[in-house]
Amino acid sequence: MNYSRFINIVSAARQPSPIRVLTDLYQRSPPSMISLAGGVPNPSLFPYETTTISLKDGSKLDFGWNIMQQALQYSSSAGVPELLNWLKEFQIKIHNPPTARYSPEKGQMDICVTTGSQDGLAKKTVIEQLSTDVLAIFFHIAFMMHMIFQIAHDYDLLIIEDDPYYFLQFEKPWAPSFLSLDIDGRVIRADSFSKILSAGLRVGFLTGPKPLIERVILHIQSSCLHTSAFTQFMVLQLLQQWGQHGFLKHVECVIEFYKKQKDLMVTAANKWLKDVAEWHEPAAGMFLWLKVKGISDTYRLVMEKALEKEVLFVPGNAFSIDSSQPSPYLRASFSFASAEQMDLAFQRLAALIKEAVQTGRETR
Numbered sequence: 196m197n198y199s200r201f202i203n204i205v206s207a208a209r210q211p212s213p214i215r216v217l218t219d220l221y222q223r224s225p226p227s228m229i230s231l232a233g234g235v236p237n238p239s240l241f242p243y244e245t246t247t248i249s250l251k252d253g254s255k256l257d258f259g260w261n262i263m264q265q266a267l268q269y270s271s272s273a274g275v276p277e278l279l280n281w282l283k284e285f286q287i288k289i290h291n292p293p294t295a296r297y298s299p300e301k302g303q304m305d306i307c308v309t310t311g312s313q314d315g316l317a318k319k320t321v322i323e324q325l326s327t328d329v330l331a332i333f334f335h336i337a338f339m340m341h342m343i344f345q346i347a348h349d350y351d352l353l354i355i356e357d358d359p360y361y362f363l364q365f366e367k368p369w370a371p372s373f374l375s376l377d378i379d380g381r382v383i384r385a386d387s388f389s390k391i392l393s394a395g396l397r398v399g400f401l402t403g404p405k406p407l408i409e410r411v412i413l414h415i416q417s418s419c420l421h422t423s424a425f426t427q428f429m430v431l432q433l434l435q436q437w438g439q440h441g442f443l444k445h446v447e448c449v450i451e452f453y454k455k456q457k458d459l460m461v462t463a464a465n466k467w468l469k470d471v472a473e474w475h476e477p478a479a480g481m482f483l484w485l486k487v488k489g490i491s492d493t494y495r496l497v498m499e500k501a502l503e504k505e506v507l508f509v510p511g512n513a514f515s516i517d518s519s520q521p522s523p524y525l526r527a528s529f530s531f532a533s534a535e536q537m538d539l540a541f542q543r544l545a546a547l548i549k550e551a552v553q554t555g556r557e558t559r
């Protein structure tokens with residue numbers, strides 16, 4: 196692929212910062228290396244000494260001074276090298292992208308760590324003509340994936356795969372990712388640890404063709420320098436302790452929880468909303484999408500009426516490219532609520548919808 200046609204002027208003009216290059220070099224050097232480069236603060240002055248993190252399974256992550264020095268120090272813009280290695284092996288195991296075997300110029304699979312997957316998605320600003328040459332894929336539409344990939348291939352488009360709920364798929368086999376189909380090197384995939392390990396850590400990663408990931412890394416160099424090394428080490432230590440098997444075992448526990456929650460919400464929806472809304476039972480994630488019958492826009496219903504009755508949803512227009520457009524949809528999360536709360540919430544929603552349909556006033 197000709198990647199240069201996707202890269203905007205600002206990104207194309209970026210050169211690696213010599214300071215960042217030296218930081219990378221120093222990080223990979225033997226202890227005998229004497230560095231008089233870089234404005235690296237002396238860690239002996241940092242007030243933090245060691246960290247012990249207790250895990251729910253009873254084990255501990257111990258950050259001795261050696262790890263602490265690295266976790267509290269400037270780090271590589273692409274990500275902590277050991278974490279990158281772990282992630283590369285893992286992506287190959289999970290998605291087996293054809294690009295893993297390509298040469299760098301042909302779009303070899305590469306990875307960089309981002310401050311959550313949202314940050315990775317924001318870094319797509321390195322790409323030129325976003326509205327016309329990039330397909331942003333927000334949800335898995337498994338049966339349409341081969342078709343979409345073919346269209347992207349025929350029209351030479353990039354695909355941005357925004358997939359933080361990949362590990363919350365309730366049934367096996369999991370839907371294939373676009374990354375796994377990427378024979379051309381045209382997919383940039385945004386992954387996240389938010390839904391599986393913790394959202395506050397702000398650790399995600401981008402996987403894509405090397406020529407584009409390199410541009411993203413230059414963007415990181417010129418913006419935040421790197422994702423917090425401390426939180427990267429929190430993830431790394433855990434992943435090293437668990438291994439791939441342990442991580443996937445944890446994923447199964449998370450899936451089990453959300454699947455039960457989904458069942459509870461569907462039960463509550465069946466009880467209260469059958470006459471006033473439509474939905475598909477979710478196959479993944481933490482949300483039930485409702486299409487409200489007889490109402491063209493749910494905004495007032497959600498933001499005023501439901502709020503008054505102390506129940507929160509997200510109106511569908513929040514997910515539209517043009518949020519001024521009316522939307523009959525609303526999103527209900529089954530992540531937090533108990534069965535009783537879901538039941539009460541949908542009972543209230545059903546009453547509000549009926550009232551709104553009767554008065555016929557639900558437009559913005």
Ligand SMILES: Cc1ncc(COP(=O)(O)O)c(C=O)c1O
Nearest residue numbers: 311312313314357359387389399
């Ligand atoms: C579809 C989608 N993409 C991206 C994100 C951002 O996730 P992260 O916490 O990894 O930045 C979210 C968060 O809820 C999301 O729902």
